[in-house]
Amino acid sequence: MAQATQKRGVGFYLLAAFFALFVIFLYGPMLVIFVLSFQGPSGGLTFPMRGVSTHWFNDLWTSTRYGDLGGAFRRSVMLGAMSLLITAVVCLFAGLAFRKRFIGAGPLFYLAITSLVVPGILLGLGISQLFQMLGFRLHWWLSGLGAHLSWTLPFGLLIMFAVLNRFDSSWEEAARDAGASPWQTLRYVTVPILFPGLIAVALFGFTLSYDEMPRSLLTVGGRNTLPIEISNMTTNVTTPALYAIGTVTSVISFAVIALAFAGIALIQKRRARAKRGA
């Protein structure tokens, strides 16, 4: 690199400062609500802290003011898990299909992109009205799941494209030439090589579903998911309990992200070691 031979000028430090400010802008407010969620029992929505306690976390589980938070949480985790599995499997095969020419590839791709850019609530309106016209009842695990998939699948497909871009299909040919059946090739060659990418797709599948609100609003039927409960709380709840639920759900998101990153890093480390050993 040419830059490596130059000294760092004022420009570098100005840009670094700008970047640091942006990161503070990105994470600062979140850190503030994490701190404020440990307010004492008489504390309010802003500083100063009136003591430090886990009062508002206990309040979430014990109080009946917040509706069915436990149930909403369970449904959101279930939906996330279902989205994870379906997104990973469906996008893997769709990604493989898009490597070849097939009729309808263009329209299908544009339909997926449309699903990304169309306002979520509008798609929710369409799904809920469609279900009503067909005489189906709205259920979180059916219409709700479908609405979530309309959000996770296009992202998964785009990630899959990026993953397959770097995949050398001569591995598959070699397997085929060695007499492997298509299933054996998939099971023992394609999937293991693509596995880190599939973890990334799965991460999108879970987190995008777990946090999805606009598409869920009209499609989950009578039983709410956690993001809907939280968004209702933003207008009804004026205690730090709002921050406590925010802290809980963010901790779960960060744990899932960390798990996915650790999984990818572990596989890559193992591969690097295998390569050195060979």
Add this chain to the structure above:
Amino acid sequence: MSRSSGRSSPLTPYLQVAPLALIMLAMVGVPLITVVLLSFWQSDGISIYPEFTWANYAQVLTSPVTLTLFLNTLKYAALTLVATILIGFTCSYFLVFHVRNLKWQIGLFLLCTIPFWTSNVIRMVSWIPFLGREGVFNQALISAGMIDQPLDILLYSDFAVVLTYIHLFTLFMIVPIFNSMAKINPNLIEAARDAGASGWQILWTVIVPLSRTGIALGSIFVVTLVMGDFFVVRVMSGGQSASVVSAMKNQIDQLFYPEAAAMAVLLIVVVLLMVSAILRIVDIRSELAK
């Protein structure tokens, strides 16, 4: 290509893509058609009748509120777009051209993208203790002696709405701009420097034009996200301001589905026009294929 045994049948891609195609048709294609149909149907506020009418469009298009809503939404979109392009470009520029260590580059890039996998609702809520009358911002300004009275315009205002949009959506700008910048051949910059170009000239004549695909893709994301939002505008403006979709949401809450659908179709037309305008300036497909 399958030059071997011929076990891979021509039907394979169709079978592989069938689940995606089915879900996309059932959960995106048909529902969107449903919305369009709905916008031509009659309703009396209680039930909906599948009989053709232009009334919903007539109502939406003749109402003076519609224009105000669209202008207000476009104002939010424009302000957010300018801010996110400036921030996204600067951050990507720093990461690509000033961070030399690849590990640091990837690490800092991930730092910018991690919030994408967390809750937007919570990220929006997290501005409330910052911006309120008693919030961190006002307390800091007062203790610094810059103001005597707490500022009221910080929370529940257009300022709060746009700030939240910038906070939520800048990463949609950073990712594509970072991607196009990372593809710029360093030799091009070297050549420009050898030819006597100054730092600013290199920025304007080499880096900005070569980042245009990323800027265009990011703009499409940001514009559609802002135009599709109803929740941020409702909460962060304190109910004082409205956007197209937040007005649509009110109609849905009052069960005026056909009117809401007509508004939605109008919104989609406007958004499609804006996206195709962006695509006219930058041919994203051919640039991505490079």
